[in-house]
Amino acid sequence: MGKVLAFVLAGGRSDTLGVLTKHRTMAAVPFGGRYRVIDFTLSNCVHSRVTTVQIATQYSPHSLQQHIQQGRPWDLDRRDGGAWILQPYMGRTDSNWYRGTADALFQNLDMIATHRPDMILVLSGDQVYRMDYGEMIRQHRRNKADVTMAVKAMEPSDSERFGMVEVSGNRVVRFDEKPARTTLSFVNLAIYLFEARYLIDRLQEFVPSGRYDLVWDVLIPAVSERRVAPFLFEGYWEDLGTLDAYYQANRSLLPASSAYLMDRQWPIYTPSEERPPAKFGGTATVHNSIVANGCRIFGRVENSVIFPGVLVGEGSLVRDSIVFSGTQIHHGCRISRAILDKQVVIADNATLGVDTPMSASLGRVNANAPDVTTEEGLLVVGKGTHIPAGFECRRPLMMDSDLTEEAVRRLAAAVPVPEAREN
Amino acid sequence: MKTDAYILVGGQGSRLSVLSEHRAKPAVPFAGKYRIIDFTLTNCVYSGLFRIFMLTQYRPRSLMEHVGVGKPWDLDRKWGGVQFLHPYLGHHGSSWYSGTADAIVQNLNVLRDSDADEVLILSGDHVYKMNYDLLLRSHREQGGDATVGVIEVPWDQTRHFGILSTDAAGRIVEFEEKPLEAKSNLASMGVYVFQRHALIEVLEKLKAEHSNLDFGKHVIPSMIAGGRVSTYHYAGYWLDIGTVQSYFAASMDLVRDEPPLNLFDPDWHILTREHNRPPTCIEAGADVRRSFITDGCQIGGRVEGSVLGPGVVVEPGARVKDCVLMDDCLVRRDAVLERVILDKRVRVGASAVVGVAEDNRVNEEQPDVLSHGITIVGQGTRIPAHQRIGTNCLVGMLVAPEEFTQRTLRDGTALRSAHAEHPVR
Numbered sequence: 001m002g003k004v005l006a007f008v009l010a011g012g013r014s015d016t017l018g019v020l021t022k023h024r025t026m027a028a029v030p031f032g033g034r035y036r037v038i039d040f041t042l043s044n045c046v047h048s049r050v051t052t053v054q055i056a057t058q059y060s061p062h063s064l065q066q067h068i069q070q071g072r073p074w075d076l077d078r079r080d081g082g083a084w085i086l087q088p089y090m091g092r093t094d095s096n097w098y099r100g101t102a103d104a105l106f107q108n109l110d111m112i113a114t115h116r117p118d119m120i121l122v123l124s125g126d127q128v129y130r131m132d133y134g135e136m137i138r139q140h141r142r143n144k145a146d147v148t149m150a151v152k153a154m155e156p157s158d159s160e161r162f163g164m165v166e167v168s169g170n171r172v173v174r175f176d177e178k179p180a181r182t183t184l185s186f187v188n189l190a191i192y193l194f195e196a197r198y199l200i201d202r203l204q205e206f207v208p209s210g211r212y213d214l215v216w217d218v219l220i221p222a223v224s225e226r227r228v229a230p231f232l233f234e235g236y237w238e239d240l241g242t243l244d245a246y247y248q249a250n251r252s253l254l255p256a257s258s259a260y261l262m263d264r265q266w267p268i269y270t271p272s273e274e275r276p277p278a279k280f281g282g283t284a285t286v287h288n289s290i291v292a293n294g295c296r297i298f299g300r301v302e303n304s305v306i307f308p309g310v311l312v313g314e315g316s317l318v319r320d321s322i323v324f325s326g327t328q329i330h331h332g333c334r335i336s337r338a339i340l341d342k343q344v345v346i347a348d349n350a351t352l353g354v355d356t357p358m359s360a361s362l363g364r365v366n367a368n369a370p371d372v373t374t375e376e377g378l379l380v381v382g383k384g385t386h387i388p389a390g391f392e393c394r395r396p397l398m399m400d401s402d403l404t405e406e407a408v409r410r411l412a413a414a415v416p417v418p419e420a421r422e423n
Numbered sequence: 424m425k426t427d428a429y430i431l432v433g434g435q436g437s438r439l440s441v442l443s444e445h446r447a448k449p450a451v452p453f454a455g456k457y458r459i460i461d462f463t464l465t466n467c468v469y470s471g472l473f474r475i476f477m478l479t480q481y482r483p484r485s486l487m488e489h490v491g492v493g494k495p496w497d498l499d500r501k502w503g504g505v506q507f508l509h510p511y512l513g514h515h516g517s518s519w520y521s522g523t524a525d526a527i528v529q530n531l532n533v534l535r536d537s538d539a540d541e542v543l544i545l546s547g548d549h550v551y552k553m554n555y556d557l558l559l560r561s562h563r564e565q566g567g568d569a570t571v572g573v574i575e576v577p578w579d580q581t582r583h584f585g586i587l588s589t590d591a592a593g594r595i596v597e598f599e600e601k602p603l604e605a606k607s608n609l610a611s612m613g614v615y616v617f618q619r620h621a622l623i624e625v626l627e628k629l630k631a632e633h634s635n636l637d638f639g640k641h642v643i644p645s646m647i648a649g650g651r652v653s654t655y656h657y658a659g660y661w662l663d664i665g666t667v668q669s670y671f672a673a674s675m676d677l678v679r680d681e682p683p684l685n686l687f688d689p690d691w692h693i694l695t696r697e698h699n700r701p702p703t704c705i706e707a708g709a710d711v712r713r714s715f716i717t718d719g720c721q722i723g724g725r726v727e728g729s730v731l732g733p734g735v736v737v738e739p740g741a742r743v744k745d746c747v748l749m750d751d752c753l754v755r756r757d758a759v760l761e762r763v764i765l766d767k768r769v770r771v772g773a774s775a776v777v778g779v780a781e782d783n784r785v786n787e788e789q790p791d792v793l794s795h796g797i798t799i800v801g802q803g804t805r806i807p808a809h810q811r812i813g814t815n816c817l818v819g820m821l822v823a824p825e826e827f828t829q830r831t832l833r834d835g836t837a838l839r840s841a842h843a844e845h846p847v848r
Contacts, residue, residue, distance in 0.1 A: 274695075276455075
């Protein structure tokens, strides 16, 4: 096996999760009860023995940098290779933000070249999946392809969010990026393996002339030249591209199907939080849920994913929800179909979400962001927001981060009831 | 001021039965994810002490694996950090450590070579959260040769401790080891600060007189005579986990709604070596309450009043009540466990019943250790399906299913594997 360098694109700005991605990139979004999304990609790398991993960050990188440290949780703090975080930087003659995925690679070509890789594995840090890249690499070599891309047989209803490809034998013969409608039945998983020479030549050819996108400017031309082989992937892969998809992907981990997290042959690594074991009080009732270390549960929890250090007070009910680290739900609260970001505080007897699921637009976090929509009737509360005692609100709803109790009360008066489209 | 900490971690803890047969007492798992030593190491680093020597002797492998180079405590340092002092052979011959102070005597060169002003002597088998910096400050203010950490114990417990009497200035005037009639209820915690030079001096003097030199028995009484030993009063939670019963009681304290030992204090999180585990999964039919559960468990049955280490599986229909289950134990369907301590990786077959009392007979092999209605099972033992095991039973480590020749082990039975290492006690 030749030398493989993984280049993880983790800088992308993603507004699709609304307030959850307000201060962090998609790769740093919490997932699955104790992880961040990027843990899955990094764990895949080390399990596949790809141990030189460069991570390009740009958008709100602090949360991600803090998480990755020097790569220690993945044993990527190595003398030879290891994890590197590549921030945009200023040079004597040039300084640019990454203007696209191909540009992020191009601007770090010198760093890539230091490691003299034979192949470059380009990954995106915003996916949750379990893949042995070793298999992909072996197949790539057998096929003698310049590029191999992972694809999965899937017929998404919203193909405009995906790249759709057609496969014939050991070649990808057609690639439609985000088509409005499609008859193609393979989805591009955005996991690419390039011959290093091929990729470097293409980048040097295209990027200086203003072609910055890896898919449009490198892959699609390569497909039309029949240089791209498919790697058909059938394993665990979750789409996190919308708020609803993110919610469902978390829910799919609940005990009945949690085999992916529990697999001891392929553990997902993440920094430890140094929390004590979870405490279940005498009044606790927990069903079909994931509960991490450091939680204190005195109320009722059903069908939920509870991250480390969460308090569920006596008499509170948390149902069908995802609750991030350190959130405090005091006594007598009712929470359903909610995603509560970190360090949210919910005072006694608050009710978040009355039980009438409906679809609606949740608005946007800022003027440039797209509308966040939900068909699941979700309620999202941003990091560090304080919900006052006795507060009640309907679903769906998205609350900003760091709101004080006073601000939430004021907001409540102003929140229009979302226009319901009955399911 | 520079301070070196010496932690005595060689104790056998024989009254912990099978839990400490293959590991030193400080390495015994406690509170789900911790080892007993974690409390002392955490105290050290939170007190700003980063030069730590660990004096090992009895079965140190488990402990060394756990502590490693000290990374979880930020003790992997260029200067200082954690260093193991094992018994060794030297030119002039050397021997096993035969007493707490003898362990230091045999490493006198380390003590002499140090540039520390003070030496803190700690025991690695206590559970407590103590800021040693306060002790050190008190020691410096009082300006003596030594200061002993003391705690008030109930008067009816004094005969289990080293008891100190002090004068009005807080100077120790008398030390009695486990007195039947105590003059005070101030117990020594086994936490001592010495001026390094004073310690070297007293050890050199005493080492010729006693071959089994002990801090409590010899060093402190000898220094009291010089009149320069003070006390520091500690008032928090402190527990010397000495027996199976106290281990069990301390574990049961953890599941109370307001436990005496708060492990959730964000300013004093206990640090330990973490084994990357997924969060715990609790299945639809499960019932978990009054329990303390570490990451990586899968619970389908009923768990009440219990402490579970990482990776424990309790299948649907199983019932676990008032138990301590260490890492990766497996409790099959419809098994019932009551007042049982399972060491790591014990497998309990379907419909087995363990720990349910009949006549409460005390243990035949360890009557003084197992008489309080607790059954204990050693590491890696596999209990077959439908097996019945009473209370006060002792099942050794690595007992294979076919070694359970009787369908029922009556209360007080001891069962050892013919194949596993069987330490003589």
